[in-house]
Amino acid sequence: MAELSKNDEPQVATPNVSDVEIVDAHSDEEAVRAIEAPVERGEPILQVRGLKKHFPLTQGILFKKQIGAVKAVDGISFDLYQGETLGIVGESGCGKSTVAKLLMNLERATAGEIFYKGQDITKLSGRALKAVRRNIQMVFQDPYTSLNPRMTVGDIIGEPFDIHSEVAPKGDRRRRVQELLDVVGLNPEYINRYPHQFSGGQRQRIGIARGLALNPEIIICDEPVSALDVSVQAQVINLMERLQNEFNLSYLFIAHDLSIVRHISDRVGVMYLGAMAEIGTDEQIYDHPTHPYTQALLSAVPVPDPEAREHRDRIILTGDVPSPANPPSGCRFRTRCWKAQDKCAQEIPLLAVPERFKGEDTPAAHESACHFAEERDVVHAA
Amino acid sequence: MSEALTTETALEDKVATEAAPNPSQDRPRSLWSDAWRDLRRNPVFVVSGLLILLLLVIAAVPSLFTSVDPKFADLAHHYLKPPNYSHIGQADWFGYDGQGRSVYSRVLYGARASIIVGVCTTFGVAVLGALVGMFAGYYGGWLDSLLSRLTDVFFGVPLLLGAIVILNAFTHRTVWSVVVAMVLLGWTQIARVMRGSVITVKQQDFVQAARALGAGTGRILFRHILPNAVAPVIVVSTIALGGYIATEATLSYLGIGLPPSAVSWGNDISSGQTVIRTAPHVLFFPSAMLSITVLAFIMLGDAVRDALDPKLR
Amino acid sequence: MTIIEDTSPAPAGADSFSGPLLDVRDLHVEFRTRDGVVRAVNGVNYDVSAGETLAVLGESGSGKSVTAQAIMGILDMPPAVIPQGEIRFRGQDMLKMSADERRRIRGSRIAMIFQDALSSLNPVLSVGYQLGEMFRVHKGMSKKEAKAKSIELMDRVKIPAAAARVNDYPHQFSGGMRQRIMIAMALALEPDLIIADEPTTALDVTVQAQVMDLLAELQREYNMGLILITHDLGVVADVADKIAVMYAGRIVEQAPVHELYKRPAHPYTRGLLDSIPRLDQKGQELYAIKGLPPNLLRIPTGCAFNPRCPKAQDICTQQVPDLLSVTERDGGELPGRSSACHFWKETLHG
DSSP, rough: OOHHHOOOOOOSSSSSSSSOOOOOOOHHHHHHHHHHSOOOOTSSEOOOOOEEEEEEEEESSSOOOEEEEEEEEEEEEEEEETTTTEEEEEOSEEEEEEHHHHTTTSOOEEEEEEEEEEEEEHHHOOHHHHHHHEEEEOOOOOOSSSSOOSOOOHHHHHHHHHHHTTTSSSGGGHHHHHHHHHHTTTTTTGGGGOOOGGGGGHHHHHHHHHHHTTSSSSSEESSSSTTTTTHHHHHHHHHHHHHHHTTTTTEEEEEEHHHHHHHSSSSEEETTEEEEEEEEEEHHHHHSSHHHHHHHHHHSOSSSHHHHHSOOOOOOOOSSOOOOSSOOOTTTTGGGTTTTHHHHHOOOOOOOOOOGGOOOTTOOSSSSSTTOOOOOOOSOOO | OHHHHHHHHHHHHHHHHOOOOOOOOOOOOOOOHHHHHHHHHHHHHHHHHHHHHHHEEEEEEEETOOOOOOTTTOGGGGOOOOOTTTTTTTGGGGOOTTTTTBHHHHHHHHHHHHHHHIIIHHHHHHHHHHHHHHHHHOOOHHHHHHHHHHHHHHHHHHHHHHHHHHHHSSOOOHHHOOOOHHHHHHHHHHHHHHHHHHHHHHEEEEEEHHTTTTTHHIIIIIIIHHHHHHHHHHHHHHHHHHHHHHHHHHHHHHHHHTTTTOOOOHHHHHHHHHHTTOOOOHHHHHHHHHHHHHHHHHHHHHHHHHHOOOGGO | OOOOOOOSSTTSSTTOOOSEEEEEEEEEEEETTTTTEEEEEEEEEEEOOOTEEEEEOOOOSHHHHHHHHHHHHHOOTEEEOOOEEEEEEETGGGGSSSSSHHHHHHHTTEEEEOOOHHHSSSSSSOOHHHHHHHHHHHHHHOOHHHHHHHHHHHHHHOOOTTHHHTTTTTSSSHHHEEEHHHHHHHHTTOOEEEESSSSSTTSHHHHHHHHHHHHHHHHHTTOOOOEEEEEEEHHHHOOEEEEEEEEETTEEEEEEHHHHHHOOHHHHHHHHHHHSSSSOOOOSOOOOOEEEEOOSSOOSSSSSSGGGGGTHHHHHHHOOOOOEEETTSSEEEEEEEEEETTHHHHHHOO
């Protein structure tokens, strides 16, 4: 799916981001019709533009005064194409989970737009929003807290049908729930059991079944396997890949585990402190990273192969991630970057194909937000 | 090959988990139906339930159990202790009080006022407190600030002082005016408990998951948050029930509760306190009934709370 | 420090003992619960010498942490029971010691680092106070001396501006810095052995690398034994000398670190290695170990791994395989290698 991301016309600053065909819906009906229209494989289905989320920091109990803001997400843009998996990686506090919440409309964006088939979902309400909710579903990180402990599995997986009653007639729901259990590899007879009777991996399958119930087009996966044991992770990853083919799903796969993201993703975006540092196909990011943060991140991943490890290029970053309430001026990574110069403190680097690689047919020619982008392979043994 | 592997994994999963403990998989079940099934088998629930049923029947029709008028006084029986073999009759079983009235009959007739006060106050307090706590905890922000300060204000009012003010506003004091006064003064504790427990529950992912599915506020509150937040409210409420019956006695003793002519456990307990050395039975029997009632409700509350937690099955 | 001073903090009798620092023999731990007996550890054997790093690898429920808690003597008993086994520290069985003797060893001779540094530190006391407490309580130092020592230790674990931060509270430090403080606390009394239970799991990868490097460096410097408990095959590859793989409360394979990755001798180890995606190449479908980790209330008979094992035969359901030394195809010795599989030959050489 590499060709998806290669946009031939280098546009203003962000060629990896295609034009949004805004659908002007004047009524709920029109909006719903636009939302229900199918999208061709390889066409953008979700387009995020300049998305920001600032959480205000307040002081005082009765009369609250804003004293600042945590800039959890600070202006990110990307496209998700139909049928692909876009991986988002980053360390804790980089804002990747907030992105998921914003896309799910669980948090209100401070600024920016999220276009789903040309409709800005941050501005939708009523029936149109409900239709969007049906088509964008989520799988949560923690299978122990994401299932209501006081509902049976049948009720948990059947709840989407209660909320969107137009999807399945009442008499048919039980059968649909059992079908879903079967699809995710659980015994359909478990319908009357409670979540605590299942292991972590099985619970995550229940969470996936709930996400599939409404036949969505996009599933946002927020660290779906990080709470699972290694031997069970592979089962769940395989299941997710199978379901993607079977149901023609697009995944936004958010994780901190770089190996898993490489395995499942077609394209990968690297986030640092609320902004996108680098984005490209999995090969471009993993084999030809140009942003120093990506390089450091990749080189720090422990590889289960002591021999390969000894020959690997290792970059050990000093210090910690700065507070998102008070990010550094210019390039956010400069405080930990070994290449930082005066320019980095003054100018915010744009996420764009670096000048030096422009027009060249090299895998290094992908978007990277660094003034001094250069290729460095840190994954493969020298 | 790859497909086969996945299916195999999936099938293996089905086999790997132990067989379902209950083979009756035919009907879809829910928390409430499961809880009910569970309760019916729980001896604690059966015993406390039967006891409460009996108390309710006594409260509704005390004449089924005694033919003696609780207000009939015969000073010849002044503080007569049980058992009194000179007159064998139901009126004698628990002895007589200072005015020569049958304690047995008074205990039965007093059940109505006491149980109405206890049960209705508990119910009112639980509903009002839970609602206030739930909205404060769920919505947060200015509504929470407002409701929490309101709770604090009511919490700060001393019960007796508050009750005197409220009850003096009623010209005709009945059981119901006592209930209203105690609900108005008592809901704050439940509201605090509920608010805390709602705040804990609402942060959990399953609430986010329901919201992501497009669930409305009503569904989130009553299907997801309430069942997971209600357990401490049940415990606190059932324990408080006995306290309400006792408070009614204090209020009546102070002359602002039920009129002294009304038959209630509270009235009898407070009048029995003065003669505890000479005629302990006058205090003992209404107190015992009160304790049994409170115990029955606490046991019921415990059983219900456990039944609503699938992990304990 | 003068030359005459004995720098090694060895207690009396230490010199006379030559053997592994810690030697765990046939350790069993059970939890007696309402639902039955949970057999968390079922006969674990391992040893660590001074200057050596043993990695104990396993998934949740494998018994790796329970073993460590038993060594530290911090298991809640009841519900935990140790029906049999020995934990020899410098040749002495700690399970036979009095509570007082054990307490003296704990903290000063054997120290532990936990996964969650934030909940292991008291939030209302300054970091310097908590570090200094070790010296005041165990060494009877004055407040001033203890504070100076705390700053020295914070320097040791590379906390920038230690003197300025010594009075800060735990929440004022980042996750990586808090884990450094935990390491400093463990080091305070210069123990002979450190047990680190998932020390970097809660940290980000870039910080993980820093903390692991620090731990390895300090271990070399102090010539300590280190038991590293983890579920992450990657972390282990980096620092361990030898690895013990645990499954359902038992060690299923033990090997020097390089050999284990190159040629596993147990199907479970092989499955684990195959099921993790690679960073350096885009893989095909992942190999997945089928089934679920065992329920410790009902551990399968025979080899506990048999329901999930691709090589399982009848014998695997009947007979528990012992942890035995493995050899080359031609009978050549493979020092330090052992496997608890009836079919180790097929696995190792096949």
